Amino acid sequence: MTHNLQNQQILLAKRPTGMPTMEHFSFQNAPLPHPEDGQVLIQTLYISVDPYMRGRMSNEKSYVAPFKLNEPMNGRIVGKVLQSKSDQLHIGDKVVGMLDWQKYNTADINNVRKIDENGAPLPAYLSVLGINGLTAYFGLLDIGQPKEGETVVVSGAAGAVGMITGQIAKLKGTHVVGIAGTDAKTDFLKKELGFDEAINYKTTDDMSKAIAASCPNGVDVYFDNVGGSISDDVMNHLNDFARIPLCGAISSYNRTDGDFGTRIQPKLIKSRSLIKGFIVGDYSEQFGEGMRDLSTWLAEGKLTYKENIVEGFEHVPDAFLGLFSGDNLGKQLVKVSEE
Amino acid sequence: MTHNLQNQQILLAKRPTGMPTMEHFSFQNAPLPHPEDGQVLIQTLYISVDPYMRGRMSNEKSYVAPFKLNEPMNGRIVGKVLQSKSDQLHIGDKVVGMLDWQKYNTADINNVRKIDENGAPLPAYLSVLGINGLTAYFGLLDIGQPKEGETVVVSGAAGAVGMITGQIAKLKGTHVVGIAGTDAKTDFLKKELGFDEAINYKTTDDMSKAIAASCPNGVDVYFDNVGGSISDDVMNHLNDFARIPLCGAISSYNRTDGDFGTRIQPKLIKSRSLIKGFIVGDYSEQFGEGMRDLSTWLAEGKLTYKENIVEGFEHVPDAFLGLFSGDNLGKQLVKVSEE
Structure with a gap:
């Protein structure tokens, strides 16, 4: 029975200039949506918050359309099917897809993917077995093309994409150097994820020198999550034919002051x-291949991942804003309901 | 008889900071070199001067070693065999190769290539049928990969590489826009080389707007010879998956003040x-293929080229310095001797 469920949404209330704050979001109650033929009603279990969403809060042309003002924001969500008007999904099935930031969504069954619950815990489908893992996989392997014995540098290395990138690079037999912003992160990269070296850019005076010291054979692949002066410093050490x-x-x-360098x-x-710039969607036709490899590595214990899960729908905006403080280690998620 | 020939060399006298001047070069008489077994004595006929040589005048690591101080500079030269100690080259043969800036060189026969004199006039082997043509060919076709109906923008379009690049792009069925610095150049690009549009960046107030107007469908390929703010402006108009x-x-x-943007x-x-950064040498194994296509297009009248030839060995330094004034249209060469 769903007739007494209260739906709630998070809207884009205002477009930010510079750093967004709570005033750019608003909460609103909404009617429970009803699935039509070929659709399901989905209860939100986990919401992924990601840095790229900042771009969508502005009204600029990019690879994804801007969020609309006074409409729900959206992103990757794992949920549970509460009602089904399709033979292909059943009540209780877990699914993942691009859904609105609300407690209940309806979706065409072609717009969500059923999760194999034996594979990994549900939140993993929003991180290592989701868009972040696939982003690391295709960006590193297709564009970076690391070869055994080469050196791979990863910036934002303790973030959701960076930590998977570095581990895949290790699996390919490279020397892996991570750049992150706290000692807790650099310790984690070296001790728990097997990075060869990790540099705390906030406590390092001369980044260019530190990169040279960590990369005695130069840099063959630089997986860049951050841009800015860190990237300038890494690019002083590119080997011939680096990627x-x-x-x-x-x-x-x-930034509102221009990004000069x-x-x-x-x-x-x-x-x-x-x-080469890329987004994971560029590789959607190869997602099956990527998921197979990531699932295998995860099952074999060759990939470690870390999530930072806060509880409560009301915490989605602050979890998102926290991405820009540099404090989060690993994938930031919000748990909205019990499985 | 060669015993009364006077050899002369041009040395790097001083490393420049900023714009080089005549004081950075010196002329010196030198003994006539004598070919050993497997070598030939070559009389210099034409010397190519190229912008990349500026980098070699500095003492910085790059893709080619710096010129040595107080030693002859070098570059691509077309010459005539005066003496031969090999069966494979004969007196009177014309050859092209990387040789010192001097009136007479010896060279191993494997380090020069014999010119087919029926193919084109000798200077062409230093431009359209030489390194410039091959640079345009491989950079545009391998990295740029222009497809019919796409838009190709070329900066430095009236230079030795740019003018070939734009013509190859036209042969591939694209909309071609050239950027150059005088009206004489933009007229030449449009009227003589068949560029669809040409922009004089020196007389255009708002380059970004001018590029938008010339590229109504956006920019798919940007062949960049110049960098700096022109490139910033072009990059405002990149289509998805541009190259x-x-x-x-x-x-x-x-520049000595840093190159910020x-x-x-x-x-x-x-x-x-x-x-992707590239140099033509990266494609040396495919030069045969490139030369075949370039020769065919030239013979069929599909490629036009333009050379600016000054006469006299003593003018090599000023011909080189002229590359940076932006006045030269087409390939800059120095004719040293009659053929």
Whole structure:
């Protein structure tokens, strides 16, 4: 029975300039949606919050459309089927998909994917077995193409994508150096994830020198999640024919003063390096292959992941804002309901 | 008889900071070199001067070693065999190779290539049928991968590489926009080379707007010879999955104040674009293929080229310095001797 369920949504209340705050979000009660033929009603269990959503809060053309003002924000959600008007999904099934930030969604069954609950705990489908794992997998392997014995540097290394990237790079037999912003993170990367070296950029005076020391054979692959001056420093040490998968530029997302630096083109010419922006959706036709490898590595104990899960729908905005403070270690999720 | 020939060399006298001047070069008489077994004596006919040589005048690690102080500079030269100690080359043969800036060189026969004199006039082997043509060919086709109906923008479009690049892009059925610095150049690009549009960046107030107007369908390939703010402006208009062959950054070569600009990474992520630095030597194993296509197009009248030839060995330094004034249209060569 669903007739006494109260739906609630999180709307984009205002477009931020610079760092977003709570005033840019609003909560609102809403009617419970009703599934039509070919649809299911889904109860939200876990919500993923991700840095790229900052871009969607602005009204700029990008690879995903901006959020609309005074409408629900959306993102990757794991939920449970409460009603089904399809033969292909049943009550109690767990699913993952792009859904609105609300407690209950309806969705066409083609827009969600059923989760194999034997594979891993549900939150993993929003991190290592979800978009973050696939982002690391395709960015590193397709663009980065690491070869055994090469050196791979990962910025934002303790983030949801970075920590998977570094581990896949280790599986490929490379020397892996992570860059992160707290000692807790660098310790975690080295002691728990097997990174060869990790640099705390907040306590390191001369990053360029520290990168040189950690990468005695230069940098062959730089998986870039952050942009800004950290990337400038890494790019001083590119080997010939280096590859730079360009995944994110979190250092720039909330800037209002312009993001200036030394132009990188001369560094790219001297080393004949490649840099390529990408989003995971570019690889959607190969997701099956990526999921197979990630699931296998996870089952074999070759991949470790870490989530930071806060409880309560009301905490979605602050969990999102926390991404920009640099404190989170691993994937940030919000648990909305019990499984 | 060669015993009364006077050899002369041009040395790097001083390493420049910023724009080089005549004081950075010196002329010196030298003994006539004598070929050993497997070598030939070559009389210099034409010397190519190229922007990348500026980098070699500095003492910085790059893809080619710096010139040595007080030793002859070198580059691509077309010459005539005067003496031969090999069966494979004969007196009177014309050859092209990397040789010292002097009137007479010896070279191992494996380090020069014999020119088919029926193919084209000798200077063409230093431009359209030489390194410049091959640079345009491989950078555009391998990295740029233009598809019919796409838009290709070329900076430094009236230079030795740019003018070939734009013509190959036209042969591939694209909309081609050139950027150059004089009206004589933009007229030449449109009227003689068949570029669809050409922009004079020196007389255009708002380059970003001018590029938008010339590229109503956005930019799919940006062949970059110049770097700097022109490239920033072009990159405002990248289509999804754009490709940027990074050939040169002449705007930065003589800067001493740092080359700062808005970081390009966010633009690359939004459009999921690729940038790759390259030098023509990266493709040396495919030169045969490139030469075949370039020769065919030239013979069929599908490629036009333009050379600016000054006469006299003593003009090599000023011909080189002229590359940075932006006045030269087409390939800059120095004719040293009659054929």
